[in-house]
Amino acid sequence: MPPSTPPEHFAGGCLAVLDDVPATGSACGVGRRFVAETLRGWGVPEPIVEVSVLVTSELVANAVNHAAPPGYLQVRADHKLVRIEVSDASEREPRMVLPGAATAGGRGLLLIDRLASRWGWDARPPGKVVWCDVRIMLPPDRL
DSSP: OOOSSOOEEETTEEEEEEOOOOSSTTHHHHHHHHHHHHHHHTTOOHHHHHHHHHHHHHHHHHHHHHSSOOOOEEEEEOSSEEEEEEEESOOSOOOOOOOOTTOSSOOHHHHHHHHSSEEEEEEETTEEEEEEEEEOOOOTTOO
16 A cells, blocks of 8 residues: 655655554554555665564554544654654553453553654644654665
């Protein structure tokens, strides 16, 4: 699936936005494909693409499962990092929990915390944006 808007260059990097993330079970797959195809098209190394796809899946799943429908999925990359953002309509702060061994879910933010170099959230009415950064080091002329 190509980006819904063409990649834009910003301060030495690239930006792509998927404006209409579905509020259904297909949302994670749509998000994963969008991020994978976008980053591969930009020449991001495959190990970084794989980590970015994993954290995207968790960000989108959290937006679908714990908030009003997700709004957009944004991916940015430059020679230092990939940033993935997912918006939703909830004002609730995302919380990392330690689920029991028998619990099937609840590990999304733990996974993001372990795989991303950092993550956080910003209030953006009518809800918030949850984001994470995946560190890469490329020569500045690669992206």
